[in-house]
Amino acid sequence: MWTAWRPDATAVLKDKKARASLARYFAVMLDSKLAKFIIAKKLSADFNKRDSLAKLWKLHDQLTEEFYSLQENFDSHQKQLKQLETPEKSYLDLKLEIANRILENCHFCTRRCGFNRLNGELGYCKCGTQITVSTMFQHTGEEPELVPSGTIFTLGCTLQCRHCQNWSISQWYEKGEIFSPERLVKPVEHLRKSGCRNVNLVGGDPTPWLQQWLETFRHVDVNVPVVWNSNSYYSEETAKLLAGFIDVYLLDFKYGSNECARRISDAPDYWEACTRNHLYGKEYGELLIRVLVLPEHLDCCTKPILNWIAQNLGTWVRTNVMFQYRPEWRAHEIPELRRRLTEAEREQAIKLAKEAGLTNFIT
Numbered sequence: 452m453w454t455a456w457r458p459d460a461t462a463v464l465k466d467k468k469a470r471a472s473l474a475r476y477f478a479v480m481l482d483s484k485l486a487k488f489i490i491a492k493k494l495s496a497d498f499n500k501r502d503s504l505a506k507l508w509k510l511h512d513q514l515t516e517e518f519y520s521l522q523e524n525f526d527s528h529q530k531q532l533k534q535l536e537t538p539e540k541s542y543l544d545l546k547l548e549i550a551n552r553i554l555e556n557c558h559f560c561t562r563r564c565g566f567n568r569l570n571g572e573l574g575y576c577k578c579g580t581q582i583t584v585s586t587m588f589q590h591t592g593e594e595p596e597l598v599p600s601g602t603i604f605t606l607g608c609t610l611q612c613r614h615c616q617n618w619s620i621s622q623w624y625e626k627g628e629i630f631s632p633e634r635l636v637k638p639v640e641h642l643r644k645s646g647c648r649n650v651n652l653v654g655g656d657p658t659p660w661l662q663q664w665l666e667t668f669r670h671v672d673v674n675v676p677v678v679w680n681s682n683s684y685y686s687e688e689t690a691k692l693l694a695g696f697i698d699v700y701l702l703d704f705k706y707g708s709n710e711c712a713r714r715i716s717d718a719p720d721y722w723e724a725c726t727r728n729h730l731y732g733k734e735y736g737e738l739l740i741r742v743l744v745l746p747e748h749l750d751c752c753t754k755p756i757l758n759w760i761a762q763n764l765g766t767w768v769r770t771n772v773m774f775q776y777r778p779e780w781r782a783h784e785i786p787e788l789r790r791r792l793t794e795a796e797r798e799q800a801i802k803l804a805k806e807a808g809l810t811n812f813i814t
């Protein structure tokens with residue numbers, strides 16, 4: 452089915468550790484289980500557009516529990532997709548309705564700008580209502596289990612990391628191409644049909660575009676794992692909407708202290724948001740965590756991050772300790788970020804991962 456893009460992308464199919472921590476992802480990738488968004492479309496949701504937001508959330512919380520028991524029925528083959536009618540309104544439709552309301556008073560991310568994006572107001576991320584795409588292609592540079600990954604880069608981000616490698620995308624230096632959700636359906640399906648193991652939603656950050664992604668996947672009709680490739684700075688409301696929609700949480704864990712997050716990424720309350728969202732990811736899907744090691748941030752960031760992961764998410768969780776840092780964009784504004792990692796720092800990061808007890812990390 453897949454071209455052997457990279458030897459490790461083939462070898463990972465037999466990697467017991469990767470398969471154990473991402474078991475359901477592998478099953479969906481191999482079409483032996485259903486992606487969450489497909490199941491979500493089969494779960495009936497009784498609501499109407501006049502319902503209050505509080506009422507919609509109450510129903511959503513109830514249906515989230517029902518969703519996971521329905522998923523279990525599908526996974527154990529007690530239920531087949533064709534046995535269930537498609538409801539008039541589904542759990543996925545309910546998520547979309549809630550996302551529409553959030554756009555009126557935007558709080559998709561921790562910044563909670565509160566702007567009415569439906570009225571043309573733009574918040575910190577400068578995202579309006581028309582999803583804007585930089586590129587989409589079969590990405591061969593991701594973790595081996597994801598490659599080839601059907602990656603869709605959207606413009607805009609909820610952070611301004613001074614060292615951002617995708618700064619032309621995240622900060623709107625590119626114009627991009629506007630898509631309607633309906634027009635995104637075919638490219639998404641094409642990525643899967645052309646051999647991608649997943650659809651990988653990234654940017655910038657996918658968070659500001661959650662409403663458009665929910666609308667897109669209402670119409671997608673191929674079984675494909677959905678990967679949420681994010682900076683982890685999204686709100687709790689977004690975390691709830693992702694449950695029952697996202698298969699793999701590919702989450703950055705950037706900082707071990709709020710002071711570093713504020714100074715480097717302009718991200719108040721990063722630690723609280725990031726840890727909460729990782730816990731949501733663990734409860735409602737499968738995690739693949741990225742820890743980008745930054746020069747001179749091993750004690751304040753790498754160490755507490757790796758320890759927290761081991762203690763709260765499990766020592767077996769798939770963690771990519773990344774050494775790819777290079778100074779980009781405005782990294783020169785942060786003195787210690789003007790250089791790449793040293794060999795000693797790389798060795799120290801591996802030592803920290805081992806000392807934390809992590810047994811399933813890659814570099």
Ligand code: SF4
Pocket residue numbers: 557558559560561562563564565566573574575576577578608609658659
């Ligand atoms: S997604 Fe954008 S507009 Fe919405 S709260 Fe975050 S930064 Fe503000």
